[in-house]
Amino acid sequence: TVKNLPPGDHLNIRKWPSATSLVSGVYxxxxxxxxxxxxxxxxxxxxxxxxxxxxxxxxxxxxxxxYVWCQIWHETTPxxxxxxxxxxxxxxxx
Numbered sequence: 001t002v003k004n005l006p007p008g009d010h011l012n013i014r015k016w017p018s019a020t021s022l023v024s025g026v027y028x029x030x031x032x033x034x035x036x037x038x039x040x041x042x043x044x045x046x047x048x049x050x051x052x053x054x055x056x057x058x059x060x061x062x063x064x065x066x067y068v069w070c071q072i073w074h075e076t077t078p079x080x081x082x083x084x085x086x087x088x089x090x091x092x093x094x
Contacts (some may be wrong), residue, residue: 002027003090009018011091013084017042024084026076036071039088043067056093063088 002011004057005028013025017040027033037051043066050059063070068088076082 001094002029002031002033002090003092005029005090011086013072013074013086015084017071017085021085024076024082027086033086033091034073035093036073038084038087039063041065041067041068042069050093059093060085063091063093065089066080 009025012023014021015024015028016022029071035050037049038047039050039062040047048062050063062068065088069085070088070091071083071085072091073081074084076084
């Protein structure tokens with residue numbers, strides 16, 4: 001679920017984990033996402049998974065660190081799906 005966005009702001013989903021990558025989707029607070037479980041710290045290059053054991057809070061604490069992007073699966077146009085990346089600190093794992 002998308003959360004913690006400033007009022008009136010949106011979460012841009014990008015083709016690659018970079019703020020300069022092409023935007024392929026936009027989500028608002030409260031909207032549900034389909035996460036793949038893969039996250040990556042683009043500063044260190046280290047990837048990790050958040051779909052294993054642990055509470056949502058433990059997972060979010062990893063995701064909300066600076067430079068962490070998480071991969072999602074989303075509909076880009078009606079009937080067409082693709083993976084994309086969003087800032088982990090704005091996603092709450094279920």
